Amino acid sequence: MASDSRKATRIDLFSISTPQMRAFHMSWLAFFVCFFAWFAVAPLMPIIRGEFKLSADQIANINIAAVAITILVRMAIGPMVDKYGPRLAYTWMLALGALPVIGIAFAPSYEVFLVFRLAIGAIGASFVITQIHTSLMFAANVVGTANATVGGWGNAGGGVTQTVMPLVVAALLSLGVQETLGWRLAMIIPGILMLIVAVMYYKFTQDTPEGSVLELRARGITVQVGKKGGWAIFKQAMANYRTWMLAATYGASFGVELFIHGVAASYYVNHFSMTLTSAGLAAGTFGIIALFGRALGGIASDRIARRYGLDGRTLLLTCLMLGEGVGILAFSQMETATLAIVLMVTFGLFTHMACGSLYALVPFIDRKALGGVTGIVGAGGNIGAVLAGFLIKFTGSVQDALFIIGWCVLATAFCAVSVRFSAAHKQMEQKLYDEAIAEREGRATQGGMAVA
Numbered sequence: 092m093a094s095d096s097r098k099a100t101r102i103d104l105f106s107i108s109t110p111q112m113r114a115f116h117m118s119w120l121a122f123f124v125c126f127f128a129w130f131a132v133a134p135l136m137p138i139i140r141g142e143f144k145l146s147a148d149q150i151a152n153i154n155i156a157a158v159a160i161t162i163l164v165r166m167a168i169g170p171m172v173d174k175y176g177p178r179l180a181y182t183w184m185l186a187l188g189a190l191p192v193i194g195i196a197f198a199p200s201y202e203v204f205l206v207f208r209l210a211i212g213a214i215g216a217s218f219v220i221t222q223i224h225t226s227l228m229f230a231a232n233v234v235g236t237a238n239a240t241v242g243g244w245g246n247a248g249g250g251v252t253q254t255v256m257p258l259v260v261a262a263l264l265s266l267g268v269q270e271t272l273g274w275r276l277a278m279i280i281p282g283i284l285m286l287i288v289a290v291m292y293y294k295f296t297q298d299t300p301e302g303s304v305l306e307l308r309a310r311g312i313t314v315q316v317g318k319k320g321g322w323a324i325f326k327q328a329m330a331n332y333r334t335w336m337l338a339a340t341y342g343a344s345f346g347v348e349l350f351i352h353g354v355a356a357s358y359y360v361n362h363f364s365m366t367l368t369s370a371g372l373a374a375g376t377f378g379i380i381a382l383f384g385r386a387l388g389g390i391a392s393d394r395i396a397r398r399y400g401l402d403g404r405t406l407l408l409t410c411l412m413l414g415e416g417v418g419i420l421a422f423s424q425m426e427t428a429t430l431a432i433v434l435m436v437t438f439g440l441f442t443h444m445a446c447g448s449l450y451a452l453v454p455f456i457d458r459k460a461l462g463g464v465t466g467i468v469g470a471g472g473n474i475g476a477v478l479a480g481f482l483i484k485f486t487g488s489v490q491d492a493l494f495i496i497g498w499c500v501l502a503t504a505f506c507a508v509s510v511r512f513s514a515a516h517k518q519m520e521q522k523l524y525d526e527a528i529a530e531r532e533g534r535a536t537q538g539g540m541a542v543a
Contacts, residue, residue, distance in 0.1 A: 099228055121221065125188065145201060169465050173463070176304035196279050216469070235452075334456060338471025355374035359431075376435070380440055405507060415442045424494070
């Protein structure tokens with residue numbers, strides 16, 4: 092296992108002078124653009140529904156397609172990042188993912204639209220690359236905060252797109268563009284942004300503080316992700332029960348987040364008779380919370396770990412899941428828009444913090460199978476979203492589905508609390524944590540401001 096000696100022990104937000112901070116800023120930016128593109132269609136569905144004359148069942152199929160393929164891609168991308176490094180993986184993810192995003196603008200029918208919507212879901216696997224990259228760059232004392240912050244800022248793309256895309260369409264309509272053409276032109280924008288960021292990621296980042304994963308292995312140097320990466324790493328991650336407990340928990344946290352992104356705007360239009368723009372603004376508040384919600388979860392996890400170690404991280408996650416479940420149950424019973432928005436923001440904060448604290452725990456499950464664990468847990472989030480989509484098909488009501496989801500979230504809190512570590516495991520991680528703190532304090536004493 093690689094040492095943490097060259098990892099960053101602090102986060103210097105206003106710096107891009109080190110490879111650690113360049114990876115930090117590029118990873119959240121790339122994830123933001125991917126998340127923006129992933130859910131750019133969602134707030135436009137009331138328009139698209141009218142053009143293609145979609146039934147409720149077809150809309151449910153589209154929502155399921157948006158997150159279904161991500162399950163497989165998230166599981167596959169972890170071992171791929173282990174093998175080739177996050178720099179190349181992210182570059183190709185952004186470049187290839189832009190194709191269906193732009194392609195959906197030219198869909199002539201529901202069937203073609205559905206295929207493109209399914210393909211777009213693959214870019215949701217970008218989250219796995221983001222988490223692996225910061226885990227490789229930051230030491231034990233700040234990795235939770237780093238992972239949660241880049242994840243949260245990236246996830247905010249889902250909230251921004253809920254607000255921005257209807258405004259883009261409105262602007263095009265004001266110029267005389269027809270509705271059927273307006274949403275198509277709007278969808279080209281996120282695809283172009285992905286291509287631009289792909290070039291930036293390739294140019295400005297590197298895999299680890301030491302350099303490229305492929306180059307390091309060629310020189311016989313073992314990096315944190317393992318000697319070879321690939322399928323062996325994935326099997327090692329699968330054999331760890333903690334991986335599956337966190338995957339289930341992520342299904343009830345990030346899965347809920349994806350579900351809300353997919354249905355919120357339409358729910359506010361249909362259930363509360365709001366306009367498309369107002370519904371987009373209301374739905375957007377849920378995603379905007381990610382700007383600070385995930386970071387709060389990661390910061391809280393790192394702070395609690397100072398005194399209670401890994402057990403403290405697990406307990407925090409359990410409490411956040413309980414808060415999320417109660418909030419969703421209350422939200423599902425609201426019949427006035429104002430109270431619904433207040434409760435959505437409330438349970439949304441618990442949801443985003445739970446996601447942040449969960450991925451503050453992921454790097455400590457198995458350091459030698461980091462990509463595999465990250466990929467499987469990440470896929471769990473999408474499995475949760477897919478199940479929620481089928482739940483709507485079964486119940487025929489978003490409100491009824493939310494009520495059932497609330498109870499499911501409460502049940503998964505028991506998955507979180509079941510994550511336990513051996514005394515030897517906790518002793519090893521505590522040693523790395525103490526070393527990171529000592530190194531950070533030593534640099535502060537010397538007056539150094541560099542991240543690593």
